[in-house]
Amino acid sequence: MNENVTAPLRARAEIDLAALKANVRALRAHAPGAAFMAVVKADAYGHGMLPVARAAKEAGAEWLGAATAEEALELRAAGLPGRIMCWLWVPGGPWREGIEADLDMSVSGMWALREVVDAARAMGRVARIQLKADTGLGRNGCLPGDWPELVREALKAQRAGFVNVTGLWSHFACADEPGHPSIAAQLTGFREMVGYAEGEGVTPEVRHIANSPGTLTLPETHFDLVRPGIAMYGISPSAEVGAPGDFGLRPVMTLKANLALVKHAPGGLGVSYGHHYVTPGETTLGLVPLGYADGIPRHASGTAPLLIGGKRRTIAGRVAMDQFVVDLGGDEPTAGDEAVLFGPGDGGEPTAEDWAVASGTIAYEIVTRIGSRVPRVYVGEEGGSTRA
Incomplete structure (x- = not known):
């Protein structure tokens, strides 16, 4: 059941229904x-x-x-x-x-x-x-x-x-x-x-x-x-076919989360399971409350990009079941600030295709696997946003 969006969300997949309708019309024209x-x-x-x-x-x-x-x-x-x-x-x-x-x-x-x-x-x-x-x-x-x-x-x-x-x-x-x-x-x-x-x-x-x-x-x-x-x-079937914009298409899903924690960390600190990432020096770490139980690929560990505070970041260490860490390089956003994992790309954020490349898969899988713990918030329609 849809309801008006009021309370803040741990994470959400924003679904732009206006973009979806425009994509349908563009495809019909082909x-x-x-x-x-x-x-x-x-x-x-x-x-x-x-x-x-x-x-x-x-x-x-x-x-x-x-x-x-x-x-x-x-x-x-x-x-x-x-x-x-x-x-x-x-x-x-x-x-x-x-x-x-x-x-x-x-x-x-x-x-x-x-x-x-x-x-x-x-x-x-x-x-x-x-x-x-x-x-x-x-x-x-x-x-x-x-x-x-x-x-x-x-x-x-x-x-x-x-x-x-x-x-x-x-x-x-x-x-x-x-x-x-x-x-x-x-x-x-x-x-x-x-x-x-x-x-x-x-x-x-x-x-x-x-x-x-x-x-x-x-x-x-x-x-x-x-x-x-x-x-x-709004996702191209393959890079060989062309980019979405080549066909007048726009990605419909934007995946976001609110930082759960930002903390100062010393150099030499092992981050997440297995310590596959170790901080190279004093830095700040941000905790993103999404993990493979939400559909974030474990193969994205240490490779996938996201946008925090207007800058591209990379996952530091392994993706866990419910969360992953980002090395913020000394920047100090606050808990609750927004992290954009992927979207259309015109705001500087990565795209689902970027995540697919980083994870060794296809963009189909990136969007399809986002789990039911992540609410879908529908935007681009009259009457404001709704949540499902």
């Missing part, structure tokens, strides 16, 4: 002929699924995309209108609930088709399903050799009145690596598998394969629908 699916899986990449979904819909997104059935059902239970798709199913999943909620449910193999048909038969309802083709990612989806059987049986179930095949779709493996040979190969494979299904009688409402890099740089992949994920949150 694919003007396609419908837009706002991918809000994994709690909207750590940004808060329901507020982000509502903002994306307000900005013009016709579809919402979730990984799990539970995520999609939560969206529908919250009153989100329009088409909602989910794609990560396991045997025994909540097919009946998905049918009742009018979800578009992805089917990648015969076991899933059998289960959704059984649920639809028992309910006397028609299930909306989308057939996923594995065109070369080698992950979820139906391989070309199994595609004819899946298409045939799906059409049989459709003629019997149990399902409606609403979509044909796939996912890229290397669209964030411009010029990678797999991109053209997957696109050719997708066209062939779609062509086969349509030749057999499938009449999909949507055909889709474009993720964030596809939406931004590969117009030939747009088909009927694009599915931006990370780009909607």
Whole structure:
């Protein structure tokens, strides 16, 4: 539940919903002929699924995309209108609930088709399903050799009145690596598998394969629908694709904390577990009350940057479960002063990409892993800030 922000917070992730809406509009401009699916899986990449979904819909997104059935059902239970798709199913999943909620449910193999048909038969309802083709990612989806059987049986179930095949779709493996040979190969494979299904009688409402890099740089992949994920949150899918500003995008999350302690320290003082950092001389140390239980990567120990008092600092020593230390070099901010771990970067603060480089990972992981102990504070909307 959202409430007005009043009490100070140990830490917070500020989510700029105005930036998110602007990102949706910018991405739509890159694919003007396609419908837009706002991918809000994994709690909207750590940004808060329901507020982000509502903002994306307000900005013009016709579809919402979730990984799990539970995520999609939560969206529908919250009153989100329009088409909602989910794609990560396991045997025994909540097919009946998905049918009742009018979800578009992805089917990648015969076991899933059998289960959704059984649920639809028992309910006397028609299930909306989308057939996923594995065109070369080698992950979820139906391989070309199994595609004819899946298409045939799906059409049989459709003629019997149990399902409606609403979509044909796939996912890229290397669209964030411009010029990678797999991109053209997957696109050719997708066209062939779609062509086969349509030749057999499938009449999909949507055909889709474009993720964030596809939406931004590969117009030939747009088909009927694009599915931006990370780009909607103002983060580039890769440095090779380009920086967020190259596409008119702005990072949506800013992670902040209030210093819990500032103290004078002598030279030669070991800092945090293992004493991997030792103060080189007399200095001041600041305690940031965030740790790996909040999603701060332990791999950021001794490497990740942050902004305190208008200066870039670096984590000193190991990140602990709930806190880490910064060598302030003799500067004397006070307890309660703000530390900015990452944000859009225009205030001198690091970005999520900077943290990804420092931690040996990708920016997707940096924002998605921020835990539930860190409140999300929503800004950029009329009526002031709200907290969730």
